[in-house]
Amino acid sequence: MITFDRVSKRYGDVDAVHELSLEIPSHEIVIFVGPSGCGKTTSLKMINRLIEPSSGVISIDGTDTSTVDVNELRRSLGYVIQQVGLFPHQTVAENVATVPRLAGWDKRRIVARTEELLELVGLPAAQYATRLPAELSGGERQRVGVARALGIDPNVLLMDEPFGAIDPIARERLQNELLRLQRVVGKTIVFVTHDIDEAIRLGDRVALFSTGGVLEQYDTPEELLAHPASQFVEDFLGEGRMVRRLSLITVRDAPLAVINGSLPPIEKVDADATLRDALDAVLRAEDGRVLVVDSERPIGIVDADVIRRASR
């Protein structure tokens, strides 16, 4: 668990981060989101002390981070940035081996670990290990960045707009891969973005900041969308808040209508799809009713009423 206790960062008279108190539970993805300049990066960099707080305490599993050796601290926290910052003079394998080498691992162990990490991020070592960063696409580079950050299996991963510079289609794939990766590795991930959709998609919890580094709301994506705590939050969430919320609810969990004697609907939707997909099917269906199937077995019916009730 990472704890911010009344942490502030001032530049001159201006607060970049203002009295931030926050608990980041272990093994969860917590998103820092907000408009540009609201202090997301500053908050993140105070965790690995690339920026030192002006006041307040940040602790990890109860240990005040200011009391430990700064380089030891950083090696225990994976760090991924938007520009990736791969070492252009080193191969992919050498880049990934950076932290194991700093930690003094022996050669055989480093080679094995490097291969394992490249496989984990979907870049087969046989094909990628000896390439230089210049020979990779943007998406591949960012995967190497993630592999490098996981070098000595840190418990925490700090990610600053890692997919910000990547085109929308590749970004969605990387987001899915991050979620898949997280199911395997179960890290505590602090993830910065200015994109509310990315925040809702990836976050177990979302911390929404406003300018001046003020924490406006810290909640699950569902709660954030259902109950914005302020006008600022509501404005930042923008239009389509209810529709967005539907993408967080699986059809199976909605209060489905029962299938009675009459003719079953022709349109079908999978029980594991989201209510957003279901809404799409409802709009498509002649009679506005869609059959929900759980691996081909019908389990209920979804229509506009069901969706409305589920979204409350």
Next chain:
Amino acid sequence: MSTLRYILDNWDTLRPQVLTHLEIVAISILVAAVAGLALGILAARSERFAALILAVTGIILTVPSFALFGLLSIWFGLGNPPVVIGLILYALLPIVRNTRAGILAVDSAVTEAARGMGMSGQQVLTRVELPLALGVILGGLRQATVMIVAIATVGAAVGANDLGQPIFSALSRDTGTLEQVLAGIIPVAIIGIFADVVLAGVQRLLSKGRVAVAAT
């Protein structure tokens, strides 16, 4: 052809002059490289130091070599020492300037990632910044080398027995011939071109994937 004839006929005199010339240049460039690298690193870390050291080394370069060697010979006597010291001073500017420029040209995202992964300042310098700046640093070294190979000839004026000797003795006597002057100039040019080509090759070889900065 007559120059080649002259060089061969006088090889016994010229040989030690070629060797002394090479020795003077080699010692000067080695010392200047070490000192210039250190000063360049400091200049990359501090704007104020950079302004100071670049001004000082720049001013040194404007002092005519004849005057500088003469001045240094007051303290260091005649012969090779004042020449070596003078050449070191001349060689500093390109090395310091390029070392600083090479380090500053390293992408800040790269150094931030390095620090973020827990490299100490020392490790960031030796494992990331210097390897990436190497091509640019070698460019400075190359410029400095070519420059002092030529300037070293003036050292003959304060008694260094280098390739300036045939030139000076030809110019200071009525009996001096063009062959004699060329006997000094041609080996100097060959040494200069050879050093340039070799260092350019090394630079190219080591610059793969590194920061590309015009070595001005």
